[in-house]
Amino acid sequence: MMATIGIINTSLVTIAVNEIISSLITKTDASSDQLVGIEIDASSHTLTKKVLNEKSKTTPQNQEIAQLRYSSIDENNQTAIAEQIDQYDALLIITEKDDIFEAFEQKNKVMYIQTSMFNDIEGSDHSVGFDSALNALTTNILQIKDTAVSMIYQNPRLFCIQIPGTAKNQLLYDTALAVDGTVMIDEHDEIAYEQLRSSILSKYEQGITYSFVLTNHSVDPSIIEQKLNRIVELDFKHVQFDEAQCMGPYPTAVDKILARKITNTITDWCQQTNTSSRLLIKEDQAIVTTASSAS
Known part of the structure; x- marks a missing residue:
């Protein structure tokens, strides 16, 4: 029937x-x-x-x-x-x-x-x-990496990648893991800034001139930039992805x-x-x- x-x-x-x-x-x-x-x-x-x-x-x-x-x-x-x-x-x-x-x-x-x-x-x-969003974000961020590798700057480059969402979730942490990035979910956590500074400088000494910090819409990237600029000289770039960019074509x-x-x-x-x-x-x-x- x-x-x-x-x-x-x-x-x-x-x-x-x-x-x-x-x-x-x-x-x-x-x-x-x-x-x-x-x-x-x-x-x-x-x-x-x-x-x-x-x-x-x-x-x-x-x-x-x-x-x-x-x-x-x-x-x-x-x-x-x-x-x-x-x-x-x-x-x-x-x-x-x-x-x-x-x-x-x-x-x-x-x-x-x-x-x-x-x-x-x-x-x-x-x-x-979830898996499609993780794959699309990882692909998009690694394309940024390809561009960063080809360009030489006097100071380390930090790409602040802001993805959708306002809470801790697996997409944020898994994307950071996939691109060897650092998660920042509290722009007022002073210890986190010191740890991020050490990571940026350590990579720079190894010849890796770029780093990724990943956050979501609960965080103000301009505050991250201001606080980091007080403790380390770097070139800061904010990149925001919306939900449509997390979907990918397939x-x-x-x-x-x-x-x-x-x-x-x-x-x-x-x-x-x-x-x-x-x-x-x-x-x-x-x-x-x-x-x-x-x-």
């Missing part, structure tokens, strides 16, 4: 969203199920529905396109939106946060699929989008594999489970847990 599955995207981690939806399309087309994308107008809260299938994945010029636009849902508008949503065999909601939309669960069983470039999903070992193999594991688990859940659920990654497997509102 053909199932009709609705899907809403409330996540801005586009590379993860596109990969999950692409994998779902392949799966639903093969099983003759129907995947219906639901987009919500931000001002009027009216819905637009469209069938997602292999034909919808590309333009006539065979170029891949985004399958489902971002929709904003919050406590203030979820009831009005939920009233307009049809009854489906299952409703999938791709999120960035641990949102629970109880109004949607009154009519449909809901699967919450959380994505994150920061790998900070509570209860999950890994998040779709998902990594790790994220593609995770998306397929998620799709397989969703297929089983649609057929076997009658309660709203949340999907997590544990021990390299996509597992289903009970959504908070249903517990």
